[in-house]
Amino acid sequence: MENKLERILPDDLMKKYDYKPFETTEIGHPIIQRTAPKVRVSDGDGKVTNDLAKIVKDNVKDGMTISFHHHFRNGDFIFNTVMEEIMKQGIKNLTLAPSSLTGAMNDVAIKAIKNGTVTNITTSGMRGELGDVVSHGALETPVIFRSHGGRARAIENGDIKIDVAFLGVPNADRCGNANGMYGEEAFGSLGYALMDAAYADKVVLLTDNLVDYPNAPASIKQTQVDYVVEVDKVGDPDKIGSGATRFTKDPKNLKIANMVSDVITNSSYFKDGFSFQTGSGGAALAVTRYLRNAMIDQNIKASFGLGGITKPMVDLLEEGLIGKLMDVQDFDKAAANSMKENKNQQEIDASWYADPDNKGAMVDQLDVSILSALEIDTNFNVNVLTGSDGVIRGAVGGHQDAAMAKMTIICAPLTRGRIPSIVKSVDTAVTPGSSIDVLVTDYGVAVNPNRKDLQEQLSDIPGINLYTIDELAEKAQKIVGQEEPLNYTDKTVGLVEYRDGSIIDSIKEVKD
Amino acid sequence: MEIKKTAIAGTLESSDIQVTVSKGNDGIKIDLTSDVKERFGKNIVKTIEEIVNKFGIENINIKAVDQGALDCVIKARTITAIQRSLGTSEEPDWEVL
Structure with missing residues (x-):
């Protein structure tokens, strides 16, 4: 069977595990019955x-x-x-x-x-x-x-x-x-x-x-x-974890980070009390540094930073540029140490952070998220799981969850070596394009066509070159040439759930 | 055209390709190592073969260690390796270039 993203799913396994194909990022207001653990009683x-x-x-x-x-x-x-x-x-x-x-x-x-x-x-x-x-x-x-x-x-x-x-x-x-x-x-x-x-x-x-x-x-x-x-x-x-997450020196990543910061500061979300989350990729991490300057210049403070916490975010907290850090994990020692030093760094569990089936997760309150991608396709679907050889080499992490932000920005270089990051169809769809709003590459920016408002806000901004995502995909292919398709067997080695439990894609066994 | 001595061009840096050419006696033999072999292997071999053919070389052994090089880099490294082998680096074969 096919799901809404036209990903072909294995009928037998979908039936065996009683899975539904992915349809929408909308969760709605269903009534959910939770389970409870067995308890072996003890006085401690x-x-x-x-x-x-x-x-x-x-x-x-x-x-x-x-x-x-x-x-x-x-x-x-x-x-x-x-x-x-x-x-x-x-x-x-x-x-x-x-x-x-x-x-x-x-x-x-x-x-x-x-x-x-x-x-x-x-x-x-x-x-x-x-x-x-x-x-x-x-x-x-x-x-x-x-x-x-x-x-x-x-x-x-x-x-x-x-x-x-x-x-x-x-x-x-x-x-x-x-x-x-x-x-x-x-x-x-x-x-x-x-x-x-x-x-x-x-x-x-x-x-x-x-x-x-x-x-x-x-x-x-x-x-x-x-x-x-x-x-x-x-x-x-x-x-x-390293002492402090190292800042990237890669000029490509810095250029992307600078552009991401420009996208944020020129969007309607950049106002006092905004909130944001950054992923752990090189460019995504560097964004915080550029954003800091814009926040100081324009006297704008963030209400909270969410997700995996790093030293750059702790610095903003200690400078008073962020009100609270809502912390589900710490990527470096400085961030880990800060949890006991700063009362405004709140430990949150994975449900509070990102669970779709509760009475309000923090990702739903998020204004801006900055995430990485191995691949993104012309429908804005993102792959963070399988590499250019089709082999599993990544993690869903909080990607699908943080993409619930009001503006989700994917940053990726147009190509990595000879591997294009912008493609016609991703190898494995992990995060649906409907939850992605902006793509920032070293060659330019593409806005999801269903976000006319952002398209307008980001046009005629010096430093932001707007393209359609098809144009960026063509540019990438012109540089690297035509790829040969990957070879897979019929055996399914992985099923990727969307955050609501439906199946967004399957991963096949690679054939060497 | 005959390959006489072994010659090398290129590095093992990311986005480069190291091409080593040596004397062959059984047609054009290309041994390719590449992280992107699944996606671009045939492409890379074809690019190298085209250059070899332009030189009119019939027997050659080529070892190519690719680190994700683009076509223009593959061509440049292959041409350079062959010219070094032929001793024509100072008087390049302009028709091939």
């Missing part, structure tokens, strides 16, 4: 142990769904420690439901797939070797890709039913009160893990830093936690 004593093997043996059974968070990013030790123990005990057919999978988890995840320990995966994304083996058909069932908001929705309504959540924390007390702010491996916000803590039947904290009871401020609460497992080391602090 006796939760501490250093016997991970026993915890695994008592709680993880064949066929269960287990989860992890990715706040330790490439410095994560928890996933590997727990998965090795699970494999040692010969447990099979698990569904892996982490908030995302980072490079540090790749080798162990591949091993677990190959020996049948893991047979299903749902995640925000995957990269490197893991993306490669999955794209080459290592799993029998397709990986379900969900945005951060989509995962929160799926956990709340029971589409993801987590049996056991293994959550690494840089501190915890003996009853399970924990936060992400203190300790050697502090990473700041626990935003994604808070969903697992609230909805998993069993919550296992793992920490190398047992602190006095009661631990405060607590993000994960003792009311949610079954066990506190002491381990040698939860992660490598040097790999959790």
